[in-house]
Amino acid sequence: MRSLVLKVLAAVAVLAGVTVLAVQPAHAAAGFTVSGTRILDANGNAFVMRGINHAHTWYTGQTSSFANIKATGANTVRVVLSSGNRWTRNDAADVTNVINLCKANRLVCVLEVHDTTGYGEEGAAATLAQAVDYWISIKSALAGQERYVILNIGNEPYGNTNAAGWTADTRNAITRLRANGFEHAIMVDAPNWGQDWQFIMRDNAASIFAADPQRNTIFSIHMYGVFDTAAEINDYLGRFQTANLPIVVGEFGNDHSDGNPDEDTIMATAQARGIGYLGWSWSGNGGGVEYLDMVTNFNPAQLSPWGQRFINGANGIKATSREASIYSGTSTPPSTPPSTPPSTPPSTPPSTPPSTPPSTPPSTPPSNPPAGACSTVLSVNAWTGGFVATVKVTAGGSALTGWSVAITLPSGTAVTNSWNAQASGTSGAVRFSNASHNGRLNAGGTTEFGFQGTGTAPSGSPACTAG
Template sequence: MKKTLSVAGVALLTVLAAVFAFGQPAQAANGFTVAGGRLYDANGTEFVMRGVNHAHTWYPQQTTSFANIKRLGANTVRVVLASGDRWTKNSAADVANVISLCKANKLICVLEVHDTTGYGEDGAATTLAKATDYWLSIADVLKGQEKYVIVNIGNEPYGNQGYGSWATDTANAIKRLRTGGLTHTIMVDAPNWGQDWSFTMRDNAGTVFNADPQRNTVFSIHMYGVFDTAAKVSDYLGRFRTAGLPIVVGEFGFNHSDGNPDEDAIMAYSQANGIGYLGWSWSGNGGGVEYLDMATNFDPNQLTSWGQRIFNGANGIKATAREASVYAGTSPSPTTSPTTSPTPTTSPTTSPSPTNPPPGGGCTASYTIVNSWQGGFQGEVKVTAGSAGINGWSARWTFANGQTVSQSWNATVSNSGSTYTARNVDYNGRLGAGASTSFGFIASWNGSNAVPAVACTAS
């Protein structure tokens, strides 16, 4: 559960200093691995989290929730556990049972210690070091489960005070887990109640990633009131993508006491860029945020409007989740593939793109169909500056088959009949020589969906 933030404003975003380049891994026999800012399962297949949070530690009797969450299409569940420092400790046997429930329902388990929430501001919270003690104390039930389990060291490990030591404390926790023999992919949360309005995680992510001897760490941002516009969502997530660092949205909602997050932008940008997301939360919320329940009284047949949105809406879980390949060939899944929901295409359709940037201060653009389903599709246009920098750009194309755009992000899109023009927004117009940016959109189609040529004009 969250605490209301008092954020005077979001500071001007700055570019991450370090850019990392990593290739796709060879088959990883032991478990999940990270490469090139992406997460890969033990078969070397890219895995994008699509799931929800479940407050197991407060509702340990709700074990049917795992099957219900899977039945609604999720491929991942983030499970709330307690180290005993604030809430009743989840025993090793209980954690082993949670893992078995995840595996039985073909879910990837993200296990997190919640006792660290808001440390430095909330006097009841504990340290990342204590959370690390807990993981090491149950290491025997974690080892051997690397194909199915990701260890999220501590939930929202700092509030809005004392977060300056986040990078050092997080790096030390990772190194202790590695020394203790845990080879799992590790997930680390941002400070500032998970929302990183100070950009502490963003600006120190490269250092923390390199502190992991296995380079197998994923960063988790929680998006609530701080992320109330599409621009803030895309800028924050986009900087991790540019830096080649893995990022997931570990928590988000459709509303919150600290402001109104832009859940549509969170889900659309995540889908367009292969970023995982885990909504908060399945059921059982209290403290004034009961509206964040996705299911009323843990009943999958009584989804709330938030539950309907995240499971069944545009860029939602049913439309976009893909089961981890490590479960291929095992017993039948509790859920079958939906027949009426959008289903991503197996390979994108892309218009020709130049192998070299255009000469001078011009620009080029390439058009990709990222996902397609009956009656609709998700497109992306990549704009690349030429051999000289540009201060702004516009992209123009004409649909040949009556397609119409209904939603867009990272650009201002307008049309005159079947001809569409997209212009940069204030944060992505200036591009250095050879640099690129992209924008996306949701559109409808009927009958055929030819890829149009896109002209780019620099300004």
Template sequence: MKSRRTFGVLVAAGLAGALGTALAVQPATADEPDASAVGLRVEDGRLVESNGNDFVMRGANHPHAWYTGELGALGDIKSLGGNTVRVVLSSGHQWERTSNQQVSQIVSECKANRLICVLEVHDTTGYGEAGAAVSLDQAADYWLSIQDELAGEENYVIVNIGNEPFGNSGYEAWTADTQAAIGKLRNAGFEHTIMVDAPNWGQDWTGTMRANAQSVYNADPTGNTIFSIHMYGVYNTAAAVEDYLTSFVNAGLPILVGEFGHNHSDGDPDEDAIMAVTERLGLGYLGWSWSGNGGGVEYLDMTVNFDPNQLTEWGERFFNGPNGVAATSEEATIYN
């Protein structure tokens, strides 16, 4: 299935302190998290805070890279109950580079609004099929270039290496490329929780991420990686949603729904099932997207022109409906 990017969903103009002694670690298994992980981390297949509190992400995606003047959206998402925001960044390969100063500002704004901040590089979208997309290795280089802005923010920031890093061509390289990108960040000293997206425009209809998740998880010496599936037309039944998510839970591997919508050009996702199943399993979800969609899929906007007082039908469903953000979101305890 093709991602909304294929149809032009967005039109772009264009802690903790250092450890006293370095610890030699072996790859962790899902049952054996590494004690050297700091801040947000994975334990027993679940995302937890530094105090061990189970943290379940609830929030929206915000298209910062294309709308840099709308940073107030973070506070608006918080006002509707969100505990997390996933923020679109650009490495500069497809769109204007999100600068170090902008990254610092985004993190500060997240913290000021008591949000957990998932940062993602969007330039990888559909690599192998989309001609302008770049590799996970190139995305990792961008993360290294902004490392100083993220150092010490492990309690607040999750590093989503690259959005939908393969399309429907060349996705067989997803496993090795993801392992290598994780290794590059860990070797450079990143201690943050790392989030990795599925191939096939994020939807993993080939089962590539599902089949190789354990080996990717084991490649992280801190055992601090979480998997993200994007649910659109491939997930048009409750059975499809249930089957995919429970396969990770049963394997003891951490997963969330990093993007989903109520409708899509490749089919009609079952948003009610996505929200109900994630709530029942205690898994995170982040809806696409706050505002600014184009190319015929403006229906994915949650608000009209970034106005939190003008929720669309999708926004009303997402924030205030059954199993929605307002009813299920709990603020990270780091802000207590």
């Protein structure tokens, strides 16, 4: 997120570099995949990230931020998590809640471990190997979520000291994740506080990509003071595209303590080249970079100058973002106007202590349904004034060609969004019917749908009807 580099070194280094063309074999996967320079969603449609970073680990109570970020027109949220090495650990239940909030708001979830920031130069930073330990420890929350989640192994995993170690550490991290059964698209951040002014990521990207047995790795550059000219921005991004490798701008802002990034060129170049970008950050910055807040005090009605530029400016979110087809079925342009670039994470953790993440009540086990029937399990993540509910539908002793689930909502409760099902209403007795892609279930087969609401969460086992 931050860089303490000397600009003169960056200026000299930008002239160097060797391009190696990467060959990418086709492979099957349940979620996001890489095809040349493009990222494809689980429907096989091209997906270009237009998103916002959100400091969840320091502000776990700000769950409304997901809906507010979606309301800007964003299609992606990059979520700050902690492995517990440096800040309070986000456990599997909290990560499940985050993923459900992303799905409820039709956002692609990029999850990152922030504890690795500046390793080698920042004494408290965790290693990439420790980040992988964390991902393995919460695998239960991630398995089966490949359609919605991209794993960003560790944020800015090296500072400027001994940054050459990034290559071997990144290769080993990818290899371990795959060996432990992770099928997700993987994103890797550059060293040098994310800005790669030594071009370690750029010049080793092809070998890193080849080390992934699934050939499903995305590279992320953070653009702050190092990237203050159009020449630097175009050269860096262009070299990845020439090498046929996928690159996104994982963080950037309109100003920074290490220099003044050229946000207009970053956004215009990303749009022209079909490259994703994620602005830093929604709110809650500290350590002197409060100007990178897009909104003040997490209030979407209080846009900062940076937020106004990023969301409503030229080549910004509202002008260029397209919802992932896994939610809409097609890549449809938003009806809202243009927006602009993001910000940088706090160099020091915010002073506000994190609140306790919503707990997940135990699920009710399904009863054994008769042949041709179906049963349900309702799981709820609730907070004051709202909730996300997930319903697992299980077929009985014979296959189903369709299903519907009836849920009676408590008085004053309203459904605000749903996914993987069609809702008949928003309050009172609501019936959820299967979507076109999940109505057919083999005997004993399962599927899930979910919905977000305001008010009191429902409880019990909803009635399921086959056909």
